[in-house]
Amino acid sequence: MSSNNKKTSASELKYSKEQYMKWYEDMLLMRKVEEMVGHLYIQQKFGGFCHLYIGQEAVVTGTASACRKGDKHITAYRDHDHPIALGVHPKYMMAELFGKTTGLSKGKGGSMHMFDKKVNLMGGHGIVGAQIGMGAGIAFAEKYKGTDNVTFCSFGDGAARQGILHETFNMAMTWKLPVVFIIENNNYAMGTSVERTTNVVDMSKIGCSYDMPSKVVDGMSVEAVHEAISEACEHVRAGKGPVLLDIQTYRYKGHSMSDPQKYRTKEEVEEYKHKDPITQVLNVIKEHNLATEEELKEIDARVKQIVKESVEFAEVSPDPEPKELYEDVYVGDYPFVIEYTTDYELK
Numbered sequence: 001m002s003s004n005n006k007k008t009s010a011s012e013l014k015y016s017k018e019q020y021m022k023w024y025e026d027m028l029l030m031r032k033v034e035e036m037v038g039h040l041y042i043q044q045k046f047g048g049f050c051h052l053y054i055g056q057e058a059v060v061t062g063t064a065s066a067c068r069k070g071d072k073h074i075t076a077y078r079d080h081d082h083p084i085a086l087g088v089h090p091k092y093m094m095a096e097l098f099g100k101t102t103g104l105s106k107g108k109g110g111s112m113h114m115f116d117k118k119v120n121l122m123g124g125h126g127i128v129g130a131q132i133g134m135g136a137g138i139a140f141a142e143k144y145k146g147t148d149n150v151t152f153c154s155f156g157d158g159a160a161r162q163g164i165l166h167e168t169f170n171m172a173m174t175w176k177l178p179v180v181f182i183i184e185n186n187n188y189a190m191g192t193s194v195e196r197t198t199n200v201v202d203m204s205k206i207g208c209s210y211d212m213p214s215k216v217v218d219g220m221s222v223e224a225v226h227e228a229i230s231e232a233c234e235h236v237r238a239g240k241g242p243v244l245l246d247i248q249t250y251r252y253k254g255h256s257m258s259d260p261q262k263y264r265t266k267e268e269v270e271e272y273k274h275k276d277p278i279t280q281v282l283n284v285i286k287e288h289n290l291a292t293e294e295e296l297k298e299i300d301a302r303v304k305q306i307v308k309e310s311v312e313f314a315e316v317s318p319d320p321e322p323k324e325l326y327e328d329v330y331v332g333d334y335p336f337v338i339e340y341t342t343d344y345e346l347k
Contacts, residue, residue, distance in 0.1 A: 012288075013284075013288055013290075014223060015223065015226075017288075017290045019065065020281060020284055020285055020288075020290055021285070021290065021291065021299075022065070023061055023062075023065065023222050023281050024278065024281045024282060024285060024299070025299050025302075025303065026057075026061050026064075026084070026085060027057040027058065027061050027222070027277060027278045027281065028278055028299065028300070028303050029084060029090065029303045029306060029307075030053065030057045030060075030061070030080075030081040030084050030085070031054060031057060031278060032303050032304065032307050033080065033081070033084065033090045033093075033094075033306075033307055033310065034052045034053055034054050034080060034081065035054065036307050036310075036311060037050065037052065037080060037094075037097065038050075038052055038054075038253070038257065040097075040311070041257050042257070045097075045098065046097045046098050046099060046110075046111075048110045048111055048112070049077070049111060049112060049126075049256050049257075049258075050097075050111045050256060050257045051077055051078040051111065051112070051255065051256050051257075052078070052080070052251070052253045052257070053078050053079075053080055053081045053251070054251060054252045054253050055186070055249065055250050055251045055252040055253070055272065055276070055277075056078070056081075056184060056186060056219065056249045056250070056251055057081060057222075057277055057278065058219055058220060058221060058222040058225050058249065058277035059154075059182070059184050059219050059225055059247050059249050060081055060082050060085040060154075061085055061222050061225070061277075062222045062223070062224070062225025062226040062228075062229060063085070063152055063154075063182070063225060063226075063229050064085040064086055065222075065226050066225075066226045066227075066229035066230040066233060067150065067152065067229065067233070068149070068150070068233075069120075070120070070147065070149040071120060071149050071150045071151070071152065071233075072120045072122055072138050072139075072142070072149060072150075072151040072152070073086065073119075073120060073121050073122060073151075073152045073154075074121075074122040074123060074125070074131045074134055074135045074138060074151065074152070074153050074154070075123075075124050075125070075131060075153075075154040075155070075184075076124060076125060076128070076131060076154065076155050076156055076159060076184075077111070077112035077113075077124050077125065077126045078124070078156070078184070078251075079111075079112065079113075079114045079123075079124025080093055080097075080111070080114065082114060082121055082124065083104060083114050083116050083119065083121055086116070086119040086120070086121055087119055088104070088116055088118075088119055088121075089306075089310070090306060090307070090310040091309060091310040091313035091314065092104050092116075093114060093310075094310040094311060094313065094314040095107070095313060095314040095317045096109060096110065096111075096114060097110065097111055097314065098314040098315070098317065099319070099320070100314060100317035100318065100319060100320075101317060101318050101319070101320050101324070102313070102314075102317040102318070103314075103317075104116050106320065106324065106327075106328070107319075107320050108320075108324070108328065109123075109124075112124055112125075112126040113125070113126065122134070122135075122138055128156075128158065128159050128162060129155060129159040129160075129161075129162030129164050129165060130164070131153060131154075131155060132153060132155055132159065132162070132164050132165050132168050132181070133164045133167070133168050134153075135151055135152075135153025135168075135179055135181070136151075136153070136168045136171060136172050136177055136179055138151045138153075138179075139151040139153075139172070139177040139178050139179035139242075140175065140177055142178055143175070143176075143177055143178055148178070148237045149178065150178050150179070150180055150232075150233050150236050150237060151177075151178060151179045151180070152179075152180050152182060152229075153179055153180070153181050153182065154182040154183075154184050155181075155182070155183065155184065156183070156184050156185070156186065156189065157183055157184075157185040157186065157187065157188070157189055157194050157197075157203060158188075158189020158190060158192070158197070159189075160183055160203060160206060161189070161197055161198070165206070169181075169206075169207065169210045169212060169242075169244075170210060172210075172212075172241065172242045173210045173211060173212055173241055173242060175241075176239060176240065176241035176242075177241065177242055178236045178237070178239075178241075178242075179236070179242045180229065180232045180233065180236060180242065180243050180244075180245065181207075181212075181242060181243070181244045181245070182245050182247055183203050183244070183245065183246045183247060184219070184247060184249060185203055185219070185246055185247060185248045185249060186249050186250050186251045187248075187250060188251075188255065188263065188264070190255045190259075191255060191259065191261075191262075191263040192263070193263070193264075202216065202246070203216075203246040204216045204244060204245075204246040206244065206246075207244035212241070212242055212243065212244050213232075213235060213240075213243045213244070214243070214244040214245070214246070215228065215244075215245060215246070216246045216248060217245050217246065217247040217248065218247075218248060219247040219248045219249030219250075219277075220248075220249060220250065220272070220275040220276070220277050220280070221277065221280060222277055222280075222281060225247060228245055228247070229245070232245060250272040250275075252269060252272070252273065282296075
């Protein structure tokens with residue numbers, strides 16, 4: 001009995017106290033922000049589609065802690081937490097949801113299109129699987145420029161069924177592109193389970209026919225994700241080409257806010273909640289005496305204040321002017337102007 005109550009010193013930890021504390025606070029902030037987003041959506045504070053990341057926080061958190069400043073990130077439409085993981089204040093993401101000019105894309109992208117060039121977030125993308133090809137393109141640009149930056153290209157288990165994946169994987173391996181392909185495998189493509197879409201439920205095997213190094217990762221453990229990403233980066237930065245990670249995670253909410261979730265049982269959801277990535281890190285903190293109860297309460301209070309500030313910022317931020325419809329459509333100077341006659345023939 002006494003051995004179970006024994007507290008391990010911080011020096012015996014796999015990672016530093018600072019790392020565990022950052023993981024905990026970052027993931028707690030993501031969770032609370034997303035919970036608030038869900039409430040605001042129900043209140044019709046903003047419209048469009050809304051896909052929550054609740055339960056999957058360890059995937060983006062472990063990726064962010066293992067990457068470098070120059071690395072690039074591209075993902076799908078479940079993208080609210082990606083800018084937060086990369087250090088962006090949630091208020092700018094919240095303002096984007098509200099369609100305000102202070103949002104990450106000046107309010108023009110909304111929930112599914114978070115983008116921030118300052119932190120190399122190359123966007124959330126609404127077209128299923130489109131970011132797979134674009135991720136390889138970004139990696140090609142890095143290889144062309146001679147950098148050692150890695151591109152992290154994230155997509156869901158459903159998007160892995162798109163034909164673009166196979167064409168992209170073939171080119172990425174042929175050209176040895178510096179990209180880590182991340183399947184954020186939450187078990188369901190909208191409402192269709194992995195088992196109903198393929199005979200190969202071990203999705204890491206998708207990379208086998210391309211000789212792409214691949215592995216399965218516990219996506220409910222931020223430590224496991226951090227380790228897998230670090231290992232993949234070492235391979236990619238050495239010029240050996242891409243890596244595929246089947247990061248197995250779980251979303252506690254529906255595919256989107258309109259999802260009745262009739263395809264799974266409440267018991268299944270509860271089972272995965274016992275593996276909650278935030279709880280796992282909190283348990284490490286408590287078991288190793290990394291923080292007092294008072295310090296943990298301070299983190300809770302700080303997170304609540306940030307969420308409150310983010311909502312207030314989004315509420316008071318200005319709406320875009322009508323002229324904004326014509327801004328940011330095209331970028332660059334063109335050497336010619338196309339003029340049209342009344343019968344639509346080119347001059």
